[in-house]
Amino acid sequence: MNSTKKLQKSWFEPLAPSEKNSEVLAPQTGYWKDAWRRFKANKGALIGLVLIILLLLIAFIGPLLNGFDYSTQNLSISNQEHLSGHFLGTDSLGRDLWQRVWYGAKVSLLIAFIAAFLDVVIGVTFGGISGYFGGRVDSVMQRILEIMYSIPNIVVIILLMMYLEPGILPIAVALAFTGWVPMARVVRAQILKLKTQEYVLAARTMGASHFRILFKHLIPNVVGPIIIAVTFSIPSAIFFEAFLSFIGLGLRSPAASLGILVNDGYRTLQLFPYQLFWPALVLCIIMLSFNLIGDGLRDALDPKMKK
Amino acid sequence: MKPILEVSDLHVTFRSEHHEVKAIRGVDFTIHEGEVVAFVGESGSGKSVTFQSIMRLLPQPPANIDKGTILYNGRDITKISETEMQKIRGKEIAMIFQDPMTSLNPTIRVGKQIAESLMKHQKVTYQEAKDRAVELLKMVGIPSPSERVNQYPHQFSGGMRQRAMIAMALACSPKLLIADEPTTALDVTIQAQIIDLLKDLQTDTGSSIVFITHDLGVVAEIADRVAVMYAGKIVETGTLDEIFYNPRHPYTWGLLASMPRLDQTRDQDLASIPGSPPSLVNPPVGCPFTARCPYAMKICQEQMPETTKASDSHQVACWLQHPDSPKVENPIVSRR
Amino acid sequence: MVKYTLKRFGLMLLTLFIITTVTFFLVRMLPGTPLANEEKLPAEIREQILQQYGLKDPLYIQYFKFMGHLVQGDLGMSLSQNGRSVNELLSDRIGPSAIIGFQGILIGIVIGLLLGIAAALKRGTWVDSLASATAVFGVSIPNFVLAGLLSYWIGVKFGWLPPALWGGYEYTILPSLSLSVYVIAQVSRYIRTEMVEVLDQDYIRTAKAKGLAWRKIITGHALRNAMIPAVTVLGPLTVNILTGSLVVENIFGVPGIGNLFVESIMVNDYTTVLGTTIFYSILFLGVTFIVDVLYGVIDPRIRISGAKE
Numbered sequence: 001m002n003s004t005k006k007l008q009k010s011w012f013e014p015l016a017p018s019e020k021n022s023e024v025l026a027p028q029t030g031y032w033k034d035a036w037r038r039f040k041a042n043k044g045a046l047i048g049l050v051l052i053i054l055l056l057l058i059a060f061i062g063p064l065l066n067g068f069d070y071s072t073q074n075l076s077i078s079n080q081e082h083l084s085g086h087f088l089g090t091d092s093l094g095r096d097l098w099q100r101v102w103y104g105a106k107v108s109l110l111i112a113f114i115a116a117f118l119d120v121v122i123g124v125t126f127g128g129i130s131g132y133f134g135g136r137v138d139s140v141m142q143r144i145l146e147i148m149y150s151i152p153n154i155v156v157i158i159l160l161m162m163y164l165e166p167g168i169l170p171i172a173v174a175l176a177f178t179g180w181v182p183m184a185r186v187v188r189a190q191i192l193k194l195k196t197q198e199y200v201l202a203a204r205t206m207g208a209s210h211f212r213i214l215f216k217h218l219i220p221n222v223v224g225p226i227i228i229a230v231t232f233s234i235p236s237a238i239f240f241e242a243f244l245s246f247i248g249l250g251l252r253s254p255a256a257s258l259g260i261l262v263n264d265g266y267r268t269l270q271l272f273p274y275q276l277f278w279p280a281l282v283l284c285i286i287m288l289s290f291n292l293i294g295d296g297l298r299d300a301l302d303p304k305m306k307k
Numbered sequence: 308m309k310p311i312l313e314v315s316d317l318h319v320t321f322r323s324e325h326h327e328v329k330a331i332r333g334v335d336f337t338i339h340e341g342e343v344v345a346f347v348g349e350s351g352s353g354k355s356v357t358f359q360s361i362m363r364l365l366p367q368p369p370a371n372i373d374k375g376t377i378l379y380n381g382r383d384i385t386k387i388s389e390t391e392m393q394k395i396r397g398k399e400i401a402m403i404f405q406d407p408m409t410s411l412n413p414t415i416r417v418g419k420q421i422a423e424s425l426m427k428h429q430k431v432t433y434q435e436a437k438d439r440a441v442e443l444l445k446m447v448g449i450p451s452p453s454e455r456v457n458q459y460p461h462q463f464s465g466g467m468r469q470r471a472m473i474a475m476a477l478a479c480s481p482k483l484l485i486a487d488e489p490t491t492a493l494d495v496t497i498q499a500q501i502i503d504l505l506k507d508l509q510t511d512t513g514s515s516i517v518f519i520t521h522d523l524g525v526v527a528e529i530a531d532r533v534a535v536m537y538a539g540k541i542v543e544t545g546t547l548d549e550i551f552y553n554p555r556h557p558y559t560w561g562l563l564a565s566m567p568r569l570d571q572t573r574d575q576d577l578a579s580i581p582g583s584p585p586s587l588v589n590p591p592v593g594c595p596f597t598a599r600c601p602y603a604m605k606i607c608q609e610q611m612p613e614t615t616k617a618s619d620s621h622q623v624a625c626w627l628q629h630p631d632s633p634k635v636e637n638p639i640v641s642r643r
Numbered sequence: 644m645v646k647y648t649l650k651r652f653g654l655m656l657l658t659l660f661i662i663t664t665v666t667f668f669l670v671r672m673l674p675g676t677p678l679a680n681e682e683k684l685p686a687e688i689r690e691q692i693l694q695q696y697g698l699k700d701p702l703y704i705q706y707f708k709f710m711g712h713l714v715q716g717d718l719g720m721s722l723s724q725n726g727r728s729v730n731e732l733l734s735d736r737i738g739p740s741a742i743i744g745f746q747g748i749l750i751g752i753v754i755g756l757l758l759g760i761a762a763a764l765k766r767g768t769w770v771d772s773l774a775s776a777t778a779v780f781g782v783s784i785p786n787f788v789l790a791g792l793l794s795y796w797i798g799v800k801f802g803w804l805p806p807a808l809w810g811g812y813e814y815t816i817l818p819s820l821s822l823s824v825y826v827i828a829q830v831s832r833y834i835r836t837e838m839v840e841v842l843d844q845d846y847i848r849t850a851k852a853k854g855l856a857w858r859k860i861i862t863g864h865a866l867r868n869a870m871i872p873a874v875t876v877l878g879p880l881t882v883n884i885l886t887g888s889l890v891v892e893n894i895f896g897v898p899g900i901g902n903l904f905v906e907s908i909m910v911n912d913y914t915t916v917l918g919t920t921i922f923y924s925i926l927f928l929g930v931t932f933i934v935d936v937l938y939g940v941i942d943p944r945i946r947i948s949g950a951k952e
Contacts, residue, residue, distance in 0.1 A: 011606035012632045015597070044779065147658045152927045154886040155662075155920050159669050162908060162916075239785050246787050246890055247905050266791060266894070273795055280788040288783035295779065364848055390856075397854030404852075409845040412864050413944055414871065423863070424853040459943040475853065 035224070038300040045296020052289040055282070059102045059109075068096035070103035071254045081274050088278045092268055095254075097278060104256040105282050111172050111257070112237035116230050118176035123183025124219060124226060130184070131191030132214050138188075145184055153178035157240060161249040171250060175237045183229045190222040224301035231294035235287040242283060258283040308339035310378075311482055311515060312361075312400075317375035319353075319360045322368060328587045330356045332539040334375075338483065343509060343516045345530035345547075347523060347562065351584055353539040354519045358485045362402060363392055380482075398428040401476035405488040407468035411460040417444075417471050418456030424478045443474040447504060466497035470504065477508065484509075485517045490525060502528050523566045527551065532620070535559050538584050538595035545621035555623040557600050560637050594626065602627060602635050644939055644946055651935050655928045662924045663713065667706055670913045718918035723910045729918035732903060739809060740892065740899030744884050746819035751826020751880070758827065759834030760866070763842065774831050781828020787890040790821040794894060807896045818895045822887045826880055833876050837869040844868075871942050874934055881930045885923055 039045055063070075066085050074094035081089040088097035130141035157174050164170035194200065195218060203213050238258070244250035245259025246266075253260055258279050265276025319331035331353045338344055346354040359365050361377050361384075376383050384395060396402075404410040412420060421443055422436035431439070437456065444452035447470040460468055469489060476484055486505065490498040506529055509516055518529055526533055527547065534544040535558065543556040554560055564578035582599040585591050594600070597607040606626050615628040627635055690699075700708070712719060718729035762774035794817060798806020805814050841847065842865055850860045888901035896902075900919060907915035939945040 009631055011609070012604050012626070012629065014633070015603040015605050015608060044775075143654075146654065147661060150655075150658050150928055150931055151662055152882045152885060152923055154882065154889070155666075155923055158904075158908065159666060159916075159920065163669060163672075235783065242785060243787065243886070243890065247893070248909060262788065262791075269791060269795055270799060276791055276795075280791070284784050284788060287785065288779065291779050291783045359848075362852060364851055393854045393856055395854070396852055402852040404845060404849060406845060410849045412846040412850070412868065414868050414942065415864070423850070423855060427854055427856075427859075461944050472849075475849075 031224075035297075035300040039296050042296040042299060044292045045300070048289040048292025048296065051285055052293065055105070055285060055289070056109075059105045062102045063099055066096065066098060068099050070099040070256050071095065073254075079268065079272050079275075081272065089272075089274055091264060091275055092272075097275065100256045100261060101258075101279050101282055104258045104261045104279060105286065107168065107251070107255070107257040108238050108241055108259070108283070109286070111168055111175070111241045112234045114169065114172035115175040115179055115237040116233045118172065119179040119183050119233050120226060120230060122176065122180035123229070124187050124222075126180065127184035127187030127189075128191055128214050128219060128222075131188035132195055132210070132218065134192075134195075142188075145181060145188075148178065148181045149185070151178070154240075154243075157244065158247075158249060161244055166244075166249065166251050168251070171241055171244065172237075174244075175240050179233050179237065183226070183233070186225045186229050187219075187222055190225055191218055194218055194221055228294060228298045228301060231290055231297055235290040235294075238283070238286055238290075258286075308342065310337045310339050311380055312338040313376075313378040314357075314361065315376050315378075317357065317360070317377065318373040319356055319365075319370060320373050321370050326588050329590055330370075330539055330587055331360065332587075332590060334536075334539075334541055336534055336541060336544065338515050338517060340482070341513050341515055342531045343518060343529055344532045344534060345518045345520060345526040346534050346536055347520055347526055348536035349521060349584060351587075352536040354536045355487050357536075358402070358487065358517060358519065362396060362400060362485070363389075364402075394428070397424045397476075397481070398479045399481055400483045400485065401479070401481035402485040402487060403469070403472045403476045403489050406492045407465060407472050408460075408492065410472060411468055413460055416457055416459060417463065421456075421471070421475045421478055424475060428479045439478070440474070443478055444471065446477075447471070447474045447508075448500075449474075465493055466500060469493060469497075469501055473501075473504065473508070477512070480512060481514060483515045483517065485519070487519045488521070489518075491520070491522070498525070505529065523562060535562065538590060539587055540595065540624065542596065542625070543621075543623045545617070549618065549621040553617070553621070554637060555617055555621070555628065556596075556625045557602055557627070557635075558596050561599075594624075602633075604632060647939060647945075648936050651932055655932045659921075659924060659928055663710070663921055664706075666917055666920050667709060668702070670917050671702060671705065713921070718921065719914045721907075721912055721915045723907065723912035723915065729915050732915060733900060733918065733922055736898060736900045736903045738899075739815075739897045740888055740901060742815050743818040743822060743891070743897060743899065744888060746815060747822030747887070748826055748880060748884055749823075750819060751823040752830055754823070755827040755830025756834055759831035760838055760869075762831065762835045763838030763869075764861070766839065771835075774835060778828045778832040778835075781824050784824070786821055786825060786887040787894065789824055790818070790891045790894045793817050793821055807894070809896065809898055814895075814897075818891050818897055821891045821895075822884055825883050825887065829876055829880060829883075830873070833873050834869060837872055838865060841865045841869045871938070874938050874941070877934045878927070878931045881927055885927065 066087065068086070072095065074090075076094065077083060077086075077090050078092050078094040079090065080086065080094075083089060086096050086098060088101060091097055091100065126141065126145075130138045130145070156178050160174040160177055161171070164174060191214075200213060200217060203217050208217070241250060241257060242259030242262060245252075245257055246263045248263075250259050251257050253264065261279035262276060262283065265273075265279060268275050314337070315335045317331055317334045318329070321328040321330055334353070334357055336344075346357070348354050356365070356370075360370060360372055372385055375385070377385050379395065379399065384392065387395075411417070418437050418440045421440035422433060425431055425436040425439055426433065429436075441452045441456050444455055449455050449467060449470055455463070455467075455471075460471070463471060472489075484505075489505070490501050493501065502525060505516065505518075516529075518526070520526060530547050532544065532546050533550040534541050535550070535556065536542065537558050543550065543554065543559050545553075550559060551563070554563060558580070561578070561580035565580065580599055585595050585598065591597065591608070593606070593608040593610055594603075594612055597603045600607065604626055606629075612624045612626045612628070614622050614624045616622055617628070626632055709719065716730070718733070721727050721729050721732055724732065758774045758777060762771040765771055794806045797803050798817060804817050806817070808814060847860060847864060850864050851857075855863070885901075888899060889905055890901075891897070892899045892901035893905055900922070903915065904919045904923075906912075907919065
């Protein structure tokens with residue numbers, strides 16, 4: 001074969017190493033930066049994030065927009081769907097639904113956040129100790145986890161609620177009573193995997209205490225999976241809170257939570273469906289947003305799990 | 308010798324939303340009846356991709372054959388339908404893979420996995436196919452084959468599984484067997500057994516074998532001809548002797564130098580080729596080996612070298628073959 | 644395998660024992676008495692009733708008596724429904740619950756499977772998007788909201804199906820649908836993930852290299868292996884159906900066990916609450932146990948070597 005181009009002699013001079021085109025490597029990115037980039041690329045997760053931010057803003061600013069409050073009854077204006085000033089109408093006791101929905105949303109979210117916080121504290125401690133110490137400690141703690149896991153959580157929550165006075169903290173405690181179990185399983189599995197790694201050995205040879213190794217070296221590396229688990233435990237807590245109110249074991253009127261509002265809405269469903277519709281919509285949006293964010297975080301923080 | 312597989316100007320690209328990887332960039336070669344051809348190169352050089360795209364095993368998208376012809380017995384198989392292709396796969400061209408642990412379905416009995424191929428291509432009943440599977444297992448040297456045929460892959464050792472894979476591939480007496488790193492995942496002693504088995508079977512059946520590997524030691528054992536691949540191109544091809552005793556491409560020199568030898572003393576360092584292959588997202592315009600080549604010239608970076616003939620069977624794509632280039636000798640003279 | 648099964652069975656019994664014991668004491672230590680609603684009762688009749696139900700004995704004696712009866716399958720007498728045993732109540736109520744539960748799970752599994760498989764095979768197409776949307780909506784819309792919407796729109800507004808109560812077959816449809824949505828979501832998501840993973844495996848490539856047709860590879864190799872791990876969702880699904888039945892039965896007025904449970908909570912009928920809890924626990928533990936054993940049976944790696952990886 002003959003080249004069509006005329007080749008010049010000088011082209012056959014050796015190429016100095018400095019003249020060689022070296023490979024341009026993509027800039028190294030950190031774990032979190034990378035995760036954020038993947039999260040942003042996930043449309044569903046972004047929608048979820050925007051929805052939840054909007055919802056929180058409205059939940060705090062919205063109630064300032066009309067002059068009512070969530071608990072004042074006025075029977076002369078009960079069950080009015082369209083009434084000036086009452087954006088979402090009034091309920092059967094003439095209370096402003098707009099106020100009640102946002103108040104209820106805040107209460108539900110508060111319960112969910114407290115429950116999620118307790119899940120993290122208990123789950124991380126339990127899972128961390130179980131995974132880190134291994135051996136006998138682990139096998140006993142594993143049995144406990146297995147038993148906890150095989151009890152239908154709804155039964156436990158109901159029994160606890162029969163025992164506890166309904167209130168924000170008792171409900172959160174009851175939810176956390178079973179809610180920490182998935183968290184503990186996740187953390188234990190991660191710690192088991194991490195504890196054999198070099199940097200743990202290094203820390204140990206340098207005389208770090210178990211407590212220090214566990215909480216300063218290992219747990220920070222499990223933050224990703226913990227955040228994912230929390231994101232999913234929030235909608236689950238919101239669901240159970242509403243569920244409890246619905247079967248009459250949760251908060252009770254005149255207090256408001258999304259569960260109570262949905263329950264109240266059911267009483268008048270045939271005549272005034274809007275009283276069920278609005279709280280149910282807010283409830284669904286909250287659950288949807290957290291589930292979307294959770295899915296996005298799982299894909300972003302744990303690329304291996306994404307397939 | 309009659310050619311059975313002729314590939315010319317094959318281009319394969321993997322496209323995703325964000326970028327494309329030009330994995331195969333113009334590959335030509337011919338496999339003749341009854342010969343064993345080894346394809347060697349580092350991982351990512353395109354040797355597996357070449358044959359998986361010939362077999363149409365790569366999911367499309369992302370993979371796509373952009374250009375080129377693949378003649379099997381004179382027929383261009385890039386043009387035939389998927390159903391036609393299914394009649395070639397397993398019957399005419401069979402393939403065995405690197406990892407026998409993952410390449411067998413863990414939930415299906417070994418015998419049934421062998422029988423599947425027979426039932427598809429030879430239209431025999433399950434019972435007949437299973438009897439044949441016992442014979443095949445015996446042929447590849449698996450003891451008590453009539454019991455083994457009813458077992459699951461996890462009950463087989465690694466070497467046994469690879470034997471079962473070979474039995475499965477040979478079930479329909481294919482004319483061409485593509486062995487994609489069949490020994491890489493195995494222990495050294497088992498490796499030798501598998502190579503011997505393949506050699507014996509090749510002698511008995513006379514089928515052609517393509518042997519994909521990065522292990523030159525294995526190549527010396529089995530191959531008639533060798534093709535050296537680098538960054539999606541064949542850089543040198545020749546008979547076994549030509550490649551081992553008269554290599555022309557600096558990359559081949561590097562590969563040979565990095566092969567451990569028995570006559571090497573312990574304080575001699577094992578040579579290695581510094582650097583790593585170029586990214587195929589934006590492949591270099593010139594010779595892809597330039598960045599790692601100790602003899603690189605200005606031209607190498609600018610223009611891809613032509614393929615030149617060192618003999619009828621020996622071809623090299625390197626600017627050092629050009630009359631204007633300085634004379635460079637292979638730094639390690641083969642001492643075999 | 645036998646050893647593994649026995650071990651799981653032992654653990655199941657232990658768990659059941661713990662649940663029963665804890666539930667017993669929790670329920671007995673509840674504030675208020677079962678007869679609190681009937682304060683006008685003369686003291687001697689009150690005493691007599693408490694005597695009759697064995698509620699005057701010390702707690703530990705009550706516990707041993709209860710456990711003794713439980714071993715024989717006797718859950719005791721209901722406190723709210725005169726003269727009826729908890730066993731009777733449960734067997735009266737199990738029919739409707741079983742019908743809507745089974746239908747819900749069946750609809751859910753069939754649709755979920757189809758959707759999940761289609762999504763995995765047509766990755767990145769509209770089918771896949773539909774499946775992921777269904778999955779996320781399905782887990783985000785609480786069943787009590789969904790039940791209400793179905794009852795109101797299909798039952799009241801359009802009048803296609805009875806919005807509530809219990810009668811012929813048509814009364815089972817809306818409750819079953821309400822229960823099935825979560826199942827569809829879970830099953831489709833799970834099957835999709837498993838299927839995508841399986842399709843990536845080397846042995847699928849081997850099957851293709853043998854010349855098998857794509858359809859045959861899907862049915863003969865991929866589906867089978869994707870379904871094995873999917874069996875494990877049956878446990879969580881049972882819990883969900885159970886939870887769902889509590890509200891769904893309530894909303895649609897289905898005379899099932901879920902309804903019985905909620906009613907018993909309202910009227911402090913401790914023995915029925917206790918009995919229903921035990922019933923639910925047995926149900927759930929039983930399903931978990933069966934799933935565990937089934938998993939071993941259908942996966943030859945476990946069936947033959949006898950251990951999970």
